[in-house]
Amino acid sequence: MKSCGVIVEYNPFHNGHAYHIEQSRETAQADCMVAVMSGNFLQRGEPAIIDKWQRTRAALQSGVDLVLELPYLFAVQHSDYFSRGAVQTLSNAGVDAICFGSENGAITPFIKAHETLTAHGEVFNNNLRKHLDEGLSYPEAARFAYEDIGIASIDLGQPNNILGYSYIKQILDHHRHVTPFTIERTGSQYHDQHMDGSIASATSIRKELLAHGEMTEKALDAIPLPTLDGLNEYYQKNKVWHHWEHYFSLLQYKILTTPAEQLQLIHGVDEGLEHRFKNAIKKATSFHQLIENVKTKRYTWTRLQRTCVHILTGLTKEEARHWLHEGTAYVRVLGMNKTGQSYLNVQKKRMNVPLLTQPQQWSHPVLDMEERSVAAYYSALPAQQRVECMSKEYGSPVRI
Amino acid sequence: MKSCGVIVEYNPFHNGHAYHIEQSRETAQADCMVAVMSGNFLQRGEPAIIDKWQRTRAALQSGVDLVLELPYLFAVQHSDYFSRGAVQTLSNAGVDAICFGSENGAITPFIKAHETLTAHGEVFNNNLRKHLDEGLSYPEAARFAYEDIGIASIDLGQPNNILGYSYIKQILDHHRHVTPFTIERTGSQYHDQHMDGSIASATSIRKELLAHGEMTEKALDAIPLPTLDGLNEYYQKNKVWHHWEHYFSLLQYKILTTPAEQLQLIHGVDEGLEHRFKNAIKKATSFHQLIENVKTKRYTWTRLQRTCVHILTGLTKEEARHWLHEGTAYVRVLGMNKTGQSYLNVQKKRMNVPLLTQPQQWSHPVLDMEERSVAAYYSALPAQQRVECMSKEYGSPVRI
Numbered sequence: 001m002k003s004c005g006v007i008v009e010y011n012p013f014h015n016g017h018a019y020h021i022e023q024s025r026e027t028a029q030a031d032c033m034v035a036v037m038s039g040n041f042l043q044r045g046e047p048a049i050i051d052k053w054q055r056t057r058a059a060l061q062s063g064v065d066l067v068l069e070l071p072y073l074f075a076v077q078h079s080d081y082f083s084r085g086a087v088q089t090l091s092n093a094g095v096d097a098i099c100f101g102s103e104n105g106a107i108t109p110f111i112k113a114h115e116t117l118t119a120h121g122e123v124f125n126n127n128l129r130k131h132l133d134e135g136l137s138y139p140e141a142a143r144f145a146y147e148d149i150g151i152a153s154i155d156l157g158q159p160n161n162i163l164g165y166s167y168i169k170q171i172l173d174h175h176r177h178v179t180p181f182t183i184e185r186t187g188s189q190y191h192d193q194h195m196d197g198s199i200a201s202a203t204s205i206r207k208e209l210l211a212h213g214e215m216t217e218k219a220l221d222a223i224p225l226p227t228l229d230g231l232n233e234y235y236q237k238n239k240v241w242h243h244w245e246h247y248f249s250l251l252q253y254k255i256l257t258t259p260a261e262q263l264q265l266i267h268g269v270d271e272g273l274e275h276r277f278k279n280a281i282k283k284a285t286s287f288h289q290l291i292e293n294v295k296t297k298r299y300t301w302t303r304l305q306r307t308c309v310h311i312l313t314g315l316t317k318e319e320a321r322h323w324l325h326e327g328t329a330y331v332r333v334l335g336m337n338k339t340g341q342s343y344l345n346v347q348k349k350r351m352n353v354p355l356l357t358q359p360q361q362w363s364h365p366v367l368d369m370e371e372r373s374v375a376a377y378y379s380a381l382p383a384q385q386r387v388e389c390m391s392k393e394y395g396s397p398v399r400i
Numbered sequence: 401m402k403s404c405g406v407i408v409e410y411n412p413f414h415n416g417h418a419y420h421i422e423q424s425r426e427t428a429q430a431d432c433m434v435a436v437m438s439g440n441f442l443q444r445g446e447p448a449i450i451d452k453w454q455r456t457r458a459a460l461q462s463g464v465d466l467v468l469e470l471p472y473l474f475a476v477q478h479s480d481y482f483s484r485g486a487v488q489t490l491s492n493a494g495v496d497a498i499c500f501g502s503e504n505g506a507i508t509p510f511i512k513a514h515e516t517l518t519a520h521g522e523v524f525n526n527n528l529r530k531h532l533d534e535g536l537s538y539p540e541a542a543r544f545a546y547e548d549i550g551i552a553s554i555d556l557g558q559p560n561n562i563l564g565y566s567y568i569k570q571i572l573d574h575h576r577h578v579t580p581f582t583i584e585r586t587g588s589q590y591h592d593q594h595m596d597g598s599i600a601s602a603t604s605i606r607k608e609l610l611a612h613g614e615m616t617e618k619a620l621d622a623i624p625l626p627t628l629d630g631l632n633e634y635y636q637k638n639k640v641w642h643h644w645e646h647y648f649s650l651l652q653y654k655i656l657t658t659p660a661e662q663l664q665l666i667h668g669v670d671e672g673l674e675h676r677f678k679n680a681i682k683k684a685t686s687f688h689q690l691i692e693n694v695k696t697k698r699y700t701w702t703r704l705q706r707t708c709v710h711i712l713t714g715l716t717k718e719e720a721r722h723w724l725h726e727g728t729a730y731v732r733v734l735g736m737n738k739t740g741q742s743y744l745n746v747q748k749k750r751m752n753v754p755l756l757t758q759p760q761q762w763s764h765p766v767l768d769m770e771e772r773s774v775a776a777y778y779s780a781l782p783a784q785q786r787v788e789c790m791s792k793e794y795g796s797p798v799r800i
Contacts, residue, residue, distance in 0.1 A: 248783060
């Protein structure tokens with residue numbers, strides 16, 4: 001059985017994602033499509049609009065055969081760690097290929113860029129450090145450092161290309177048995193705020209939904225039926241589609257009740273950021289206001305959002321340093337259909353990390369962090385629903 | 401100017417309190433009545449129904465001349481530390497007398513009891529330890545230990561007598577220049593749940609108000625006009641009368657996201673209580689349910705409530721051990737009338753600890769703990785009101 005992995009967030013699953021799955025299956029000639037998906041918090045440092053279980057179900061009902069969890073530890077990180085965790089998880093799960101979306105759909109420029117980097121790694125690292133010292137944000141500094149060594153064949157200013165390039169680096173450096181593919185993105189750009197037609201970005205769909213607080217015609221055009229059902233079901237049950245403002249009160253409490261010297265131990269709270277947060281939080285009445293007042297040229301909105309998630313979950317520098325370095329320690333199944341199940345039955349004998357269908361099967365610090373992120377995420381829910389939703393963390397994967 | 405101190409919580413200020421002030425003033429022949437009051441969290445480990453500023457205003461409008469803050473560190477503790485902090489604060493503020501309510505209004509039994517204890521201190525301590533080892537709660541163990549050495553002239557099963565006796569111990573051991581008085585309590589008992597007539601316990605008034613969510617005829621009978629105004633104003637502005645259930649979501653978040661080995665560092669989380677909390681919190685959908693499931697013969701409801709407050713504010717064993725031992729480091733004014741002001745003008749020259757009318761006048765770890773308790777308390781409010789209320793912490797005392 002041939003398999004192809006995709007690296008996703010599905011926040012929420014939309015028509016563009018369905019197209020990506022279909023195209024990837026064709027390109028890689030795959031029988032089983034395996035998605036590694038961020039859990040309840042996402043790479044840009046935001047809570048997912050609905051939880052990982054509803055997003056898993058929608059993905060399975062829309063063409064994905066198997067959904068694996070990208071642990072929180074790797075999911076809410078800049079592209080390098082995010083990619084490392086995602087590619088490792090897919091590789092551990094035994095995929096033959098990985099297919100990602102890019103701006104022009106050609107794999108050669110990515111591979112060439114990687115060759116250039118391998119040849120000029122030291123220069124790249126020195127320049128990266130230099131640009132960071134100049135006060136640039138990490139993505140900016142990285143982009144300039146790439147340009148310095150002549151990687152200009154792909155536009156590393158495009159979010160999809162940045163991620164794609166990180167995947168290629170991981171695959172070619174550590175997982176050479178996995179074949180990389182890329183397909184051209186269609187329709188809206190990653191961050192597009194406006195939506196028009198049946199292919200829209202997840203960002204624009206969320207914006208539309210959160211602005212109206214209910215399903216709209218426009219959003220309906222851009223998502224398949226399972227996503228519609230998932231969004232509606234989640235809202236009816238839990239009275240919420242998650243966004244940052246739901247967590248502002250909690251974040252304010254956490255920052256105010258955590259002494260500066262402890263806040264400083266949190267992953268991402270660097271270079272006196274604890275004092276910027278402590279000063280800004282006293283007067284802020286919304287999350288938006290807080291970030292506006294804390295952000296600088298160096299600390300981008302996304303970087304600060306990620307840091308705020310880590311403040312909520314209490315992820316320390318020490319934990320992050322140690323366990324990011326260790327790499328993914330397990331493969332956790334969020335959901336599967338019959339094809340996914342058959343695939344796993346074959347693969348599980350070959351895996352060299354534990355395969356978890358229930359997290360309590362195993363005890364591991366990275367699972368503890370996952371549990372903390374789950375508790376933080378559902379704290380936006382009413383008491384009864386909160387307890388019900390949290391219990392899903394210890395239940396079985398979604399099966400369709 | 402002759403002064404008399406009282407030790408209070410005013411949660412809320414009611415007719416019984418007004419009577420206590422009046423009687424104490426007469427008994428001690430005082431020109432200035434000084435109250436040391438718990439802030440936003442109370443001795444029994446509960447949030448005050450309205451904040452310390454509204455309670456201060458009501459007290460000043462009902463006969464008190466000067467309101468001082470009992471720091472959070474001392475306020476949310478068993479009777480020994482509570483009394484130590486309260487008597488020290490009053491003594492530091494230079495009061496001539498302290499007058500407390502007791503079941504029969506005679507001071508001699510308290511003084512005799514103290515003499516007995518001084519003579520048999522070692523036996524008392526040994527017996528106390530023995531009873532604790534038998535699994536009794538602290539109040540029970542202390543009561544038996546008192547009985548063991550023959551202190552039976554006052555009923556140390558009565559909450560007011562327990563507190564009164566703690567005050568006497570503090571005064572006679574460390575503050576002999578202060579004259580102790582006691583007056584007989586009238587009307588309802590401390591913990592009475594039922595109210596009837598113009599003298600009712602604060603417990604029964606809170607129960608009435610929280611059950612109805614609005615002012616009732618019965619409650620109105622038991623409180624003076626300034627308390628009515630304070631309760632109404634606070635509710636109109638902040639949409640809340642505080643009780644534990646408002647904090648349950650926060651507490652659940654905090655317990656779930658704090659690793660057991662860190663939870664264990666919190667003051668009061670002893671002997672594996674961290675595991676009892678962590679297990680019970682997963683399934684609890686209310687604060688009441690949580691405590692029901694955690695409590696044992698040894699860990700009383702009150703003791704656990706206090707521990708939950710410390711979990712919310714992050715008060716560590718290390719902080720508590722060190723700073724409770726150090727004693728009160730300052731006298732903070734919450735409010736005063738002209739008499740209170742004149743009194744302070746004279747006393748401040750004699751004080752050997754700083755007199756604070758604004759906490760940012762001084763930097764001290766006990767003030768940092770206060771700030772954390774303020775942040776935790778107001779986290780029950782909507783964002784705009786929360787920021788406004790928190791800013792009062794850095795403002796001036798109430799003046800009438």
